[in-house]
Amino acid sequence: MKNIAQIVCEHPFFHGLDGEFCDLVCGCARNVRFNPGEYLFHEGGDADYLYLVRYGQVALEIAVPGKPSVRFQTLHDGDLVGVSWILPPYHWAYDARAITLTRAIAMDAHCLRKKCDDDPVLGYDVMKRLLPILTSRLHATQMQILDVYGTPEQPE
Amino acid sequence: MVPEPVRVLRKQQELETTWTLELEPGGAGGRPFLPGQFNMLYIFGVGEVPISLSGDAGLTETLIHTVRAVGPVSNKLAALKPMDTVGLRGPFGIGWPMTAGEGADLLIVAGGLGLAPLRPAIYHVLRHRERYGRVILLYGTRSPDDILYAGQLEEWSKRPDVEVHITVDHAGGDWPGKIGVVPSLVPALDFDPEDTVAMVCGPEIMMRFTVNALRDAGVEDESIYLSMERNMKCALGHCGHCQFGSTFVCKDGPVLSFNRLRGLLSLKEF
Amino acid sequence: MDNVDDGSVITRQGLQCLLDALAQRGYTVVGPTVRDQAIVYEELARTEELPAGWTDEQDGGHYRLKRRSDEALFGYAVGPHSWKRFLHPPKVSLWQATRHGDELRFVPARDEPPRYAFIGVRACELAAIGIQDRVLMGDEYADPHYRSRREQAFLVALNCSEAGGTCFCDSMNTGPDVKQGYDLVLTELLDDNNHLFLIRSGSEEGAEVLAELPRKPATEAHQAAATAVVEKTRSQMGRSMPQTAIPALLMDNLEHPRWDEVADRCLSCSNCTMVCPTCFCTTVEDTSDLEGVTAERSRRWDSCFTSDFSYIHGGSVRSSTRSRYRQWMTHKLATWVDQFGTSGCVGCGRCITWCPVGIDITEEVRAIHDDVSSRDKE
Numbered sequence: 001m002k003n004i005a006q007i008v009c010e011h012p013f014f015h016g017l018d019g020e021f022c023d024l025v026c027g028c029a030r031n032v033r034f035n036p037g038e039y040l041f042h043e044g045g046d047a048d049y050l051y052l053v054r055y056g057q058v059a060l061e062i063a064v065p066g067k068p069s070v071r072f073q074t075l076h077d078g079d080l081v082g083v084s085w086i087l088p089p090y091h092w093a094y095d096a097r098a099i100t101l102t103r104a105i106a107m108d109a110h111c112l113r114k115k116c117d118d119d120p121v122l123g124y125d126v127m128k129r130l131l132p133i134l135t136s137r138l139h140a141t142q143m144q145i146l147d148v149y150g151t152p153e154q155p156e
Numbered sequence: 157m158v159p160e161p162v163r164v165l166r167k168q169q170e171l172e173t174t175w176t177l178e179l180e181p182g183g184a185g186g187r188p189f190l191p192g193q194f195n196m197l198y199i200f201g202v203g204e205v206p207i208s209l210s211g212d213a214g215l216t217e218t219l220i221h222t223v224r225a226v227g228p229v230s231n232k233l234a235a236l237k238p239m240d241t242v243g244l245r246g247p248f249g250i251g252w253p254m255t256a257g258e259g260a261d262l263l264i265v266a267g268g269l270g271l272a273p274l275r276p277a278i279y280h281v282l283r284h285r286e287r288y289g290r291v292i293l294l295y296g297t298r299s300p301d302d303i304l305y306a307g308q309l310e311e312w313s314k315r316p317d318v319e320v321h322i323t324v325d326h327a328g329g330d331w332p333g334k335i336g337v338v339p340s341l342v343p344a345l346d347f348d349p350e351d352t353v354a355m356v357c358g359p360e361i362m363m364r365f366t367v368n369a370l371r372d373a374g375v376e377d378e379s380i381y382l383s384m385e386r387n388m389k390c391a392l393g394h395c396g397h398c399q400f401g402s403t404f405v406c407k408d409g410p411v412l413s414f415n416r417l418r419g420l421l422s423l424k425e426f
Numbered sequence: 427m428d429n430v431d432d433g434s435v436i437t438r439q440g441l442q443c444l445l446d447a448l449a450q451r452g453y454t455v456v457g458p459t460v461r462d463q464a465i466v467y468e469e470l471a472r473t474e475e476l477p478a479g480w481t482d483e484q485d486g487g488h489y490r491l492k493r494r495s496d497e498a499l500f501g502y503a504v505g506p507h508s509w510k511r512f513l514h515p516p517k518v519s520l521w522q523a524t525r526h527g528d529e530l531r532f533v534p535a536r537d538e539p540p541r542y543a544f545i546g547v548r549a550c551e552l553a554a555i556g557i558q559d560r561v562l563m564g565d566e567y568a569d570p571h572y573r574s575r576r577e578q579a580f581l582v583a584l585n586c587s588e589a590g591g592t593c594f595c596d597s598m599n600t601g602p603d604v605k606q607g608y609d610l611v612l613t614e615l616l617d618d619n620n621h622l623f624l625i626r627s628g629s630e631e632g633a634e635v636l637a638e639l640p641r642k643p644a645t646e647a648h649q650a651a652a653t654a655v656v657e658k659t660r661s662q663m664g665r666s667m668p669q670t671a672i673p674a675l676l677m678d679n680l681e682h683p684r685w686d687e688v689a690d691r692c693l694s695c696s697n698c699t700m701v702c703p704t705c706f707c708t709t710v711e712d713t714s715d716l717e718g719v720t721a722e723r724s725r726r727w728d729s730c731f732t733s734d735f736s737y738i739h740g741g742s743v744r745s746s747t748r749s750r751y752r753q754w755m756t757h758k759l760a761t762w763v764d765q766f767g768t769s770g771c772v773g774c775g776r777c778i779t780w781c782p783v784g785i786d787i788t789e790e791v792r793a794i795h796d797d798v799s800s801r802d803k804e
Contacts, residue, residue, distance in 0.1 A: 068328045068329050069328075070326055071327050071328070071329070071335045072325075072335060073335050074334045074335040074336060076334070078344070099332060136343075139365070140336055140337045140340050143337045143361065143362070144325045144326065146361055147325070148268070148358075148359040148361045148362045149267065149297050149298040149325070149358075149359060149362075151173065
């Protein structure tokens, strides 16, 4: 059976992380599991944890008054759920909810931030891992906003 | 080139503003076509539009087209009834690389109505399955209500020899599938980019972003094929309207290798 | 019998005999004549209808007829018309559809064009006809309307004795000397004593027609005079296209600020495309009668400068003037080469003369070239 260090460092988010750093960050980690329909976190809540999905499907949702929540992204095996933990004020900007049974690694954000502050080399490494995820999410959102499949305007 | 009269045999609604027409040409003999080609369909007194063939190229007695009602001619096409007659010219254009793709893995990426011009390619691949390696189909559209050929996508996803991944831009709570843009499906795929031929069809923005994702994943430019769309009047390469750089989309395309389009696709107003 | 291919000389009367001989062979003879203060191409029958004693003063956005001090019949460059209006007509009916109940029937339009004989086809114009031959007949689908007019056309070419203020055929390698593709070629030899035309045949039919004309063999002096005419014309070119690799220059600089600069001036009026002898774009028009029984499709000239030329899905791909000017120029000078093997420009200068604001295609190329070269040197 794998220990937590192995599981953390095999996850795509930490893939290739130096052995020493591995041991360091897994001190902030523990295994968690969400049943279908269970929320990982709610909009506005404190971003105390980040989640590395091992198996399962998680939907990111925004609540709309008077209407069912809109789901704008699903995340799957190997994805990172939650990015607001890296920057103040550390509040979640949306809801995250498990669609299927989801097993993940929950990392304590305070713990991870403190270790990054203490060792900037680790901090820079974590930033470099996070940035591509943020950028591709941004680009995807841009494409979603464009509504590329929408009906074009009718000519007169 | 003069149109020939063809009769509407059947009509089926696919989505809110999208219909599939089955047309029957007169006279004996089928009308062979290649996956990716299109016909010019004429509505009496109104005009002509290019519509891709969306049926099985192995069945040539009737011609199947999927039309979205967006303009004066396509609105009329969408309003046709069985036994109505329209004019038809074609088939025109260069189709999907069905032969060039033999022996390789295929990554077929469709967005929205873009699945229609790719469906003949999918039919061809399934009919000659042994000629191709892995076959992966990625499909993206706006929402679950906008999934084209939903029944067939489900059939195909049940096949062990085809991998189907569907995503939508957004959905409500009862959609159990993926939500996100089509290009984001690419990095998660575990495929061999060097032995893959990609065929992409959909709105131009979707194709551009998908091509970026494919190139980032290591697929060669000359192995990426897109189906381009431009204003067409003659479909013969003479009226000049469909030009995109040095290509006439009607006769050098509509299927074009990314090699030829590199540098032009992201140019504004080109 | 003299060998007509060595060249003969004919007089002005001989020229009239040429017009008569062509008319007798059933040709509709078309040539230059003065109308509405310009030299245009129209049907003519008499040499008196030619613009004797006229020349043209051409510059960017400027065209004026001026009197010459002699009575030369061909002492001018080219006007707003090109032979394109006869070979690739501004409007052609394509087919008719009739509707009876659920039935539709399509009938191709009858196209019975006249057999044209063109008088005074310049070297640049021969090059332009050659280019349109390639565009309209050289690929999978040959345009039957162009073909039927072209295959029957008899071309009487002319070596220019005047280069216009906007001419640059020399730097485009299309002239001023007529090289090939004609049935007969004339060079006007006019001095104080004589008014003659050196004439040579370039085809079997040309030789047959020439044999019917009253003529004398051309002497060495005549040949030398004809050569001198061409060389004088070559030295008078009003413009020149920079001798550089233009396709690469333009395609590597598609976002150059010069495009914005020219767009500030361009009115998107499409004059350039109408007068250009190689522009070939057309559009189709679908019309029907009031009862909805008969519909017709016709084809007419179109221009990439129109706002909806590139319309798809609720908008035009090229909605700004900048993008449309760029399209025209990069097509004419760059992508045309990929498509058809030669430049699309023959250096006739019409686009410069007939542009209301005098945009000069040679100047635009020069501006981008000079800017890029100076940056490369830094």
